[in-house]
Amino acid sequence: MFHSLQQINYGSKSIEYKLSFAARKTLGIKVFPDGLVKVIAPNDTNLIDINKKVKSKANWILKQQAFFYSYKPNTPERKYVSGETHLYLGRQYKLQIIEDTINEIKISKGAMMMRTKKTNPEYLAKKLNEWYKEKAIFHFEELLNRSLEKFNKYKLEKPVLEIRLMQKRWGSCTKSGKITLNKELIKAPKGSIEYVVIHELCHLIHHNHNKDFYDLQNSLYPNWDKWKEKLEHALS
Ligand SMILES: [Zn+2]
Structure with missing residues (x-):
């Protein structure tokens, strides 16, 4: 063409x-x-x-x-200055940089307040990424535990959870029972993260995207396509 x-x-x-x-x-x-x-x-x-x-x-x-x-992390668009918006669990927050003697990030009233010892963008990027990682560990683990309850009758062993930056996918799993989630998912709505977790758990039972796989995913997470859509296309 x-x-x-x-x-x-x-x-x-x-x-x-x-x-x-x-x-x-x-x-x-x-x-x-x-x-x-x-x-x-x-x-x-x-x-x-x-x-x-x-x-x-x-x-x-x-x-x-x-x-x-x-x-996407580290895109040229990210300047790490006050007023810039950053995503967390599907919401936009206005970054507020405050020079201080401590390092601390807090979400409050639509703002992402960042107390920081240094204000150069590389330092702020590193600190913010560390914070995202911390939040990802907490929320992904919680969502994994909650989602596993839906799989009670399959007697799934709790998979090992790995969280890292992936360039092209939101999640993956191995036959041996390890689930990898993209660290960037922490910026998506919780329903979308849950969709990825359940999708990967369904793969522990049906490895391919066959009819059985989709039947299972439909029965355990009926709204999955709405959350998938949000993850990939919607700005909400
Ligand atoms: Zn899949």
Whole structure:
């Protein structure tokens, strides 16, 4: 398929997108987790009309990109200055940097208050990541214990839980019973984290995504697709 790289301007921002054509009736726009925008247009559409259409969706595209970027650590967008928003358990918090003699991070009234001995971005990034990790250990462990109760009749042994940064997945599991969760999940809503935990636990019973797997996942976590959607696409 023929691709070309196009660009539109929207306010002070510009959006780059990969354009291709296909035999279809409507224009499709997709934003990928790495920020890439792909547009597939019906075969005979001209570029002016395509750009018009993309422009009309610009706000949505930028929102999608911002959402994906907010999950990613150490993106250039992160400056670690007061007023910048950071995600925690699915909510946006305004960072508030306070120079102090102690290091402490607290969530209070929509703010993420960060008392800190140093204020350079590298130091703040490191401290905030440590805090996220700590919170991840606490909440993931709790959600794992709670989710395991749903599996009582399967007599599952409690899996070993590993938490680390994963580039392309939210979770994985091994046949020997180890579950790995992406540390970045701590930024997602609890329902979405629970979905990933239950998804991986279901894999301890059915390894593949076959019908039995989905039947089990449906019965144990009926709203799973809503939470999956939130995790991957929604800005809420
Ligand atoms: Zn799976």
